Amino acid sequence: MSFGAPGPRPGAAAAQGQGGRPPAAHQLPGGGVPRPRRLQYTGVTRGPSGDGWMARVLVDPERGSCRTIGPFSDPHAAALVHDRVAIAYLGDRARPNFPAAFHPIEQRFLRLCREREGQIDVCALVADPGMYEARYATFLRSVLRLKQWGEFKGLIVEFFISRASEIGDDILKEGGEKLEARFVEMHRNKAVDPQWRASYIRRVLQEQQNQQLQHKVTAAAVQPEQQRWGGSATAVPM
Secondary structure, three states, X not given: OEEOOOOOOOOOOOOOOOOOOOOOOOOOOOOOOOOOOOOOOOOEEEOOOOOOEEEEEEEEOOOOEEEEEEEXXXXXXXXXXXXXXXXXXXXXXXXXXXXXXXXXXXXXXHHHHHHOOXXXXXXXXXXXXXXXXXXXXXXXXXXXXXXXXHHHHHHHHXXXXXXXXXHOHHHHHHOHHXXXXXXXXXXXXXXXXXXXHHHHHHHHHHHHHXXXXXXXXXXHHHHHHHHHHOOOOOXXXX
16 A cells, blocks of 8 residues: 655546435437446556555645555555545545535544644555554544533434434443443444445436536527627627
């Protein structure tokens, strides 16, 4: 696993999905719906030798500094590493590939890791999935055990009240380690689940496809007006 030195800012734009169910695809007059392309992850490239995938993360927008981490066995893993490092360094300014996958508590954990950079190497931590999950789980357990929840009060209220049905009556009554394990499981990153990730990617691609088709429909409607008036469709004939 390598961690590259700071380099120039990458020019790729982030692909972000929107919440909710995507609308049905439009049909163009005289044509069908184009087949969705593969989702291009932000900050993910092939390794130097063509083997594996690298995560390239902008960590300092003012200086244009980046970190390169990898290689990883698949682009999904590299994309998730990109997102975690970006959130750790940039917070709300980060443009993750999987924005819907991150619970606010994981974002807070990543920011705390960044604040303790002298003790924690964020890039090394997120590059090792096993180490990351173990440390994140330890953090979640410690939050649940707090006698005074402070900034985490909203999280605890959400867990015990809003999401009580997800926990289950038996675990709520028993408490202890099973309750802690359920708390950890319910706050894991959703993108580690292949089924969730596949569904999310399909939704993002569908939304991108719908936007492209809508643009074509709009352009097709504007063109006759331009031909009619011999210029801009918004021109007023005199």
